[in-house]
Amino acid sequence: MDLTKLNDDCLYLILSKLSVRELINAELVCKRFHSIIQKVYCGRRILDFNEECAALPEYHLSKAEMMLINSKVGKHIDTLIVSECLFEKKFLKNINDLLSAKVNDATRVLKNLSVEGFNINKSALDTNFFVRIFSKLKTVRLVDCYWLNDSLLSKCLQDATELEILNLSGSCDVGACVQFIRNIKELNLTFVGFSQNDDILKLCENNKATLTSLKICMSRRNEPIWFNEIVRNLRSLKELSLFPDTLDEDLESEETVKEVADRYATLGDLPYLTTLKIVLDDDSLIMNQMLEKLVQRNILESLKLRVYKESNHENWKKEAAENVTKFRNLRTLKYSWKDMTDSHLKKFSSKASLVIADFGCAGISSKGALDFINQCPNLQKISVPCLLFEDLQNLQQRSECLDIFVDKLKYPNIADQGVLHS
Numbered sequence: 498m499d500l501t502k503l504n505d506d507c508l509y510l511i512l513s514k515l516s517v518r519e520l521i522n523a524e525l526v527c528k529r530f531h532s533i534i535q536k537v538y539c540g541r542r543i544l545d546f547n548e549e550c551a552a553l554p555e556y557h558l559s560k561a562e563m564m565l566i567n568s569k570v571g572k573h574i575d576t577l578i579v580s581e582c583l584f585e586k587k588f589l590k591n592i593n594d595l596l597s598a599k600v601n602d603a604t605r606v607l608k609n610l611s612v613e614g615f616n617i618n619k620s621a622l623d624t625n626f627f628v629r630i631f632s633k634l635k636t637v638r639l640v641d642c643y644w645l646n647d648s649l650l651s652k653c654l655q656d657a658t659e660l661e662i663l664n665l666s667g668s669c670d671v672g673a674c675v676q677f678i679r680n681i682k683e684l685n686l687t688f689v690g691f692s693q694n695d696d697i698l699k700l701c702e703n704n705k706a707t708l709t710s711l712k713i714c715m716s717r718r719n720e721p722i723w724f725n726e727i728v729r730n731l732r733s734l735k736e737l738s739l740f741p742d743t744l745d746e747d748l749e750s751e752e753t754v755k756e757v758a759d760r761y762a763t764l765g766d767l768p769y770l771t772t773l774k775i776v777l778d779d780d781s782l783i784m785n786q787m788l789e790k791l792v793q794r795n796i797l798e799s800l801k802l803r804v805y806k807e808s809n810h811e812n813w814k815k816e817a818a819e820n821v822t823k824f825r826n827l828r829t830l831k832y833s834w835k836d837m838t839d840s841h842l843k844k845f846s847s848k849a850s851l852v853i854a855d856f857g858c859a860g861i862s863s864k865g866a867l868d869f870i871n872q873c874p875n876l877q878k879i880s881v882p883c884l885l886f887e888d889l890q891n892l893q894q895r896s897e898c899l900d901i902f903v904d905k906l907k908y909p910n911i912a913d914q915g916v917l918h919s
Contacts, residue, residue: 508530509536512533517570541570541574544570545579575606575609576611577607577610579611580614581614608633608634610636611640614643624652628652631657632659633659634657638663639664642668645665645671650665650677654678660678660681662683663678664683664685672689673693676700681707682708682709682710687738691719697722708734709734710734710736710772715741720760724760733769734770737772758785761775761783761784770796771799773791774800774801775803784817785814788817792824797824797827800827800829802821802832803833814834818837818838821841828847828853829851835860837861852876852878853876853879855902862883866879877900879902880901
């Protein structure tokens with residue numbers, strides 16, 4: 498097809514699908530292409546360096562390429578997404594090398610910043626410039642950014658009046674700066690350490706009216722204060738993810754399992770909680786009492802449960818599996834205990850609403866899984882290691898596409914990704 502025969506509007510729509518690197522090459526085709534592509538640059542709002550390198554996974558951007566891309570769209574974008582691994586190590590040593598190249602022209606409009614794996618160090622950074630960027634951002638994602646410290650973040654957060662979403666996952670050296678987080682909507686603090694309980698108190702107090710999504714790692718030292726503040730102040734939470742701090746797993750605790758279980762059960766008092774993800778390092782009594790309380794309110798739409806160590810209390814595990822079947826509105830479920838069996842699937846109350854299911858190492862048979870799939874009309878993805886390939890023909894009557902994650906060790910030749918489509 499001769500693209501030159503299309504009108505300008507059609508060409509604009511087609512060229513808008515290209516990456517900036519591809520557009521730079523397309524500019525050379527003819528004057529008409531060059532003129533239309535300038536308009537495409539002006540309309541580009543997202544600069545994702547991950548997508549710029551997607552066609553060449555092993556490729557690393559040079560400094561010249563990075564500056565050329567920024568010169569084309571830097572002053573128009575409102576979203577910048579970048580990972581340190583995409584760039585040649587010999588020239589890009591910290592985030593300042595990227596931001597100061599051309600994106601500083603975009604600080605007037607930049608609203609969303611996603612940075613992964615960079616050195617964000619006050620001594621290697623134009624601090625005033627970084628603070629100025631922060632003051633206008635709505636979304637900030639600083640993941641696994643080494644040398645990110647409290648002092649720098651505190652300065653940034655004090656003036657970040659427009660910030661709504663903050664992700665500091667993997668930034669282990671921050672903690673006290675959270676007292677400057679105010680009126681945030683979504684917050685990810687997984688693998689972020691807290692040295693003082695006062696930091697937690699101030700964080701929850703400053704965001705009690707706005708925070709709807711929270712992801713945190715809890716140590717045994719600060720777990721009681723976290724739960725107290727979550728239930729007392731963070732009443733607007735809709736999404737909650739709790740992970741244990743594995744670094745302090747050897748610390749002795751005077752608390753009994755029953756006391757910890759009672760604490761987790763208080764999550765059932767959150768009036769708007771619809772999404773819950775919990776990773777525990779030990780006992781199923783904790784999970785069981787929490788599920789009993791959550792079932793009473795019965796508004797959960799997404800439930801993901803994982804336990805590092807299997808409990809020896811068989812009755813508690815069976816009761817936990819029984820409680821999971823009582824939720825009526827689940828759209829997503831991840832439950833990997835072996836105590837989930839065919840009999841539980843038959844009693845499952847969320848068959849009509851379930852979209853994604855992951856039963857991990859559950860004790861479900863292939864026939865039980867197939868019967869369950871056929872009874873879930875809206876199911877789109879399911880993971881059941883027990884499912885036998887020869888039984889999949891029984892799913893041919895399904896009108897909707899279904900992704901099935903199978904055991905790659907059992908069927909190594911079916912699909913490299915361990916995924917089947919029926």
